[in-house]
Amino acid sequence: MRLLTSGPSALLLAASLTLASPALASASEPVARSAAAEPAISIAAKSTQVERGKKAVVTGTVANKKITRVTLQQKRVGTKWKAQATTKVKADGSYKLKDKTTTAVMRKYRVISAAGPKQKSAKVTVGVYEWRDLTKMQPRVMAGWFVEKTVSVNGVAYGPAYRGWSQPASSPALVDYNLNRDCVSLRARFGISDASDLAGRATISVASDDVAVYSKPFGITQSEYVTLPLGTPFRVGMTFTVENPGGLPTAPSVIPVVAQPEVFCTSAK
Helix, strand or coil: CCCCCCHHHHHHHHHHHHHHHHHHHHHHCCCCCCCCCCCCECCEECCCEEECCCEEEEEEEECCCCCCEEEEEEECCCCCCEEEEEEECCCCCEEEEEEECCCCCEEEEEEEEEECCCCECCCEEEEEEEEEEHHHCCCCEEECEEEECCEEECCEEECCEEEECCCCCCCCCEEEEECCCCEEEEEEEEEECCCCCCCCEEEEEEEECCEEEEEEEEECCCEEEEEEECCCCCEEEEEEEEECCCCCCCCCCCCEEEEEEEEEECCCC
């Protein structure tokens, strides 16, 4: 094959190659990827569950150095954004803001610039919880239990308390509550009353919806105070079974108790 090195034909060939070269070059060049834009103000809650009376803590960073002060705002259902605290931005761009909680409700927080260009962060949700006396709430079912002001366990009085009493086999003991997913923990003293027979034993159980979260047997003078994580159940219930360890013709008298029962709850508004 003969190469064209001069003349009109050579010029035409060179022009064709020149026109084609940009397309070839662009195909070989790497495609630039744009990084996700850094938020003007980042935000994070130290904890999404705070006990009433303690402080909700929010931290983050500011990308624009011209923003020198930031303000923490809070919003609940049916309310407008309200300023809670203002602080200086540190030299490294970080900040820390606190809000003392007074009511057990869910709330949202955001951070806005208080000095410099107008910017705002995303929102974070924090639940403020408080311990509530379970015996003062309305049960869905109460069978085999009743409420007493005090019960005695190993010589110590506790109250208020649920006190169990024997039920026919066809009607098992149960007390349960619809918590509507507002409560996350239960705490109480589980055991049996000093009024029980020496040989008496009972197993007390707690269920969060259909999941067993606690079950333990107790004898005379035995008890324990525990806090049980519940998740966020619609319903929580407590049951007990009475045992006859020696297989006696008449089972020993036993009185299971759940003393000082409380649930850790919030509300939507």
